[in-house]
Amino acid sequence: MTDFVQLVIAGLATGAIYALAAVGFTLLWQTSQTINFAQGEFVMLPAFFALAGMKFLGLPFPVAALAAILLSMLTLGVLFKTVIVDPLHKQGTLPLVISTIGLAILLREGVKEFYSAEAQRFPSFFPDINLGTAANRGGSGFNVSADQIGVLIVATATILLLAWFLSSTKTGRQMQATAQNPTVARILGVNVERMVMYTFLINGALAAMASLLISPIYLAKFSSGETLGLVAFVAAIVGGFNQVRGAIAGGFLIGIADNLVAAYVSSTYRQAVPLAFLVLIILVRPQGLLGRAEERAV
Amino acid sequence: MANPDTILSLDNVVSGYGKMTILNGTSAHIRRGKITTVIGPNGAGKSTLFKTVFGLLAVRTGKIEFGGRDTTNWSPRQMLDAGMCYVPQGRNIFPELSVRHNLELGGVALADPSGLPARIESMMQRFPMLSEKANAQASTLSGGQQKLLEVARGLLLEPRLMLIDEPSIGLSPLMVQEVFGILKGLRDNGVTILLIEQNAKMALQMSDYGLVLEQGQTRIEDTAPNILADPRIAELFLGGGLKPAITA
Numbered sequence A: 001m002t003d004f005v006q007l008v009i010a011g012l013a014t015g016a017i018y019a020l021a022a023v024g025f026t027l028l029w030q031t032s033q034t035i036n037f038a039q040g041e042f043v044m045l046p047a048f049f050a051l052a053g054m055k056f057l058g059l060p061f062p063v064a065a066l067a068a069i070l071l072s073m074l075t076l077g078v079l080f081k082t083v084i085v086d087p088l089h090k091q092g093t094l095p096l097v098i099s100t101i102g103l104a105i106l107l108r109e110g111v112k113e114f115y116s117a118e119a120q121r122f123p124s125f126f127p128d129i130n131l132g133t134a135a136n137r138g139g140s141g142f143n144v145s146a147d148q149i150g151v152l153i154v155a156t157a158t159i160l161l162l163a164w165f166l167s168s169t170k171t172g173r174q175m176q177a178t179a180q181n182p183t184v185a186r187i188l189g190v191n192v193e194r195m196v197m198y199t200f201l202i203n204g205a206l207a208a209m210a211s212l213l214i215s216p217i218y219l220a221k222f223s224s225g226e227t228l229g230l231v232a233f234v235a236a237i238v239g240g241f242n243q244v245r246g247a248i249a250g251g252f253l254i255g256i257a258d259n260l261v262a263a264y265v266s267s268t269y270r271q272a273v274p275l276a277f278l279v280l281i282i283l284v285r286p287q288g289l290l291g292r293a294e295e296r297a298v
Numbered sequence B: 001m002a003n004p005d006t007i008l009s010l011d012n013v014v015s016g017y018g019k020m021t022i023l024n025g026t027s028a029h030i031r032r033g034k035i036t037t038v039i040g041p042n043g044a045g046k047s048t049l050f051k052t053v054f055g056l057l058a059v060r061t062g063k064i065e066f067g068g069r070d071t072t073n074w075s076p077r078q079m080l081d082a083g084m085c086y087v088p089q090g091r092n093i094f095p096e097l098s099v100r101h102n103l104e105l106g107g108v109a110l111a112d113p114s115g116l117p118a119r120i121e122s123m124m125q126r127f128p129m130l131s132e133k134a135n136a137q138a139s140t141l142s143g144g145q146q147k148l149l150e151v152a153r154g155l156l157l158e159p160r161l162m163l164i165d166e167p168s169i170g171l172s173p174l175m176v177q178e179v180f181g182i183l184k185g186l187r188d189n190g191v192t193i194l195l196i197e198q199n200a201k202m203a204l205q206m207s208d209y210g211l212v213l214e215q216g217q218t219r220i221e222d223t224a225p226n227i228l229a230d231p232r233i234a235e236l237f238l239g240g241g242l243k244p245a246i247t248a
Helices: A002-032 A039-057 A061-089 A093-114 A146-168 A170-180 A182-187 A192-218 A225-239 A244-264 A272-284 B046-053 B076-082 B099-105 B113-126 B128-132 B143-155 B173-188 B200-205 B224-229 B231-237
Strands: B006-017 B020-031 B035-039 B061-066 B084-087 B161-165 B192-196 B209-214 B217-223
Touching (some): A002 A039, A039 A093, A039 A192, A170 A192, B020 B046, B020 B217, B035 B046, B035 B173, B046 B161, B099 B143, B128 B143, B143 B173, B173 B200, B209 B224
Parallel strands (some): B035 B192
């Protein structure tokens, strides 16, 4: 039982990070019909921004982390939108999808070429202590690290802050309006272009948060975006492609499931978990757990 | 425009989608404070006319004047500021936002946002249904209630002219009467209504003027009773098209 609780807590911690990436993915889809297959690389890259800041500029970790978030908003937000999405959007969804796949390869290989092909240790915001009961510490008993709890709290707080912003501020509601019906939003005078830009900035910030939280656990590596991108994509689909809260649920679900499968079945199957979910959901409930069926006018 | 009764005029307007030209030199004069119904067969360019006037489609050639100003190729935001609102065809609510927040979005273009809460309150008094459902998700409203919400949202800026496209689609006859009643009430308060209706006869019966479009051009501009009595209209709607000799 203690094993199970530990695994669920670890799963919630990774799940919260997956949820950050999945929420950003969903937001981009909703407001700009961008299916970003580079989302995993977007989560991989900011950790290297921070590492580069510390290594080449000698910045202390907190400053480097903050710089990484800002730089991510600039590059993964503004640059991504203006250089790739805006010009290609007019050509339809598919060319944009393929471009994001190309971008993923570019980012992956770029980091490998210019930084390192080795997995990098990454500092954590949280102290490395075990919060488990003293008697069990180090044994087979109850082990929960401050790191896991810290990740869970920070990621959840980020999501709650975003949810609050979207539902409780006028700008947030204009963003929701843009996501739900851009034409009508424009007719009412909403500055749709600005709302879409906000979405890209938020996605950049969410990806950076996810990156800073996950890299201490799984190390920073050029190839880590492959799994993360898949998880974000599947979490978004499992939860319902058009629902932010669906993406949150999907992220947590996959986080918990892959920890449980790794422990009780085999860690070899860990990567199969998101794919199994994907197949199951598409077969049983194609609109996703919380999604609504989308009608498409021809 | 010289005539002070005209609030909106189109002069030889050409517009369309991509390579397709829909409005093919459309001219029209819409009377201030009246209901004008635009009728015409499918593909005549009725909805395109609205989108072009409201700045959602570019005017290629020609000129649009609204309230004495040249508004050719103004943006929707500029048209809102000039006193026009547009209620498109179909469902135009934000389904996952509450009724109150849907209404609030009608005030985005308000120059002074501090007046917004009072406007929302007065709109809710005018339409008590909106007040009862204020906190419900808009998707839970019936089709007719959604249309009322759209109209109320459009009225939040106190427009001088409302473009409303096929408001009766999918509504019960009773609800259609209610929506038409609201439009008449607006007209009586000085708001100009430009209406598109598939049910041309019913719409013309409550209109002051009618505008018959065919193939992107104005074929008839007259009072509603005259159009209702015009034998050519039946012919047009039976798909025959107007005989060129008759158009003068």
